[in-house]
Amino acid sequence: MKTEINEIAINGEVYVKKGIESKTAFNSEGKKYQIIRTYSAGVFAGYVESEKTEGGSTQMVVRDARRLWSWAGAASLSELAKKGTSKPNECKFPCAVDRVELKQVIEVLDVTEAAKKSIDGVKVWTNHN
Helix, strand or coil, X not given: CCCCCCEEEECCXXXXXXXXXXXXXXXXXXXXXXXXXXXXXXXXXEEEEEEEXXXXXXXXXXXXXXXXXXXXXXXXXXXXXXXXXXXXXXXXXXXXXXXXXXXXXXXEEECEHHHHHHHHCCCECCCCC
């Protein structure tokens, strides 16, 4: 059996095989990993379980959702979704929750495998002593 290697770490830097970095991340159930921005609840990254529009407002249920409270190392959410963060130690991403219902969704971005790995690599930020 042949093993495919898509990334390698050299001196603490991770390099990703060309072409792999732009593929959208999916879970084992075929759900896309996405960044979702809402009107007033903030920004989340996770797997969209369901989506509906009611009264002109889009609502989503997101699994394994992590709030992206503050980020650095990406100029915008678009860059964060495409490339991830180059400054993970400066990001504030709290722990993931199993499920969140988001109302007033105003932006949804597909996240690449490389960006998901970057987001997952950000240490859990907490204000708990």
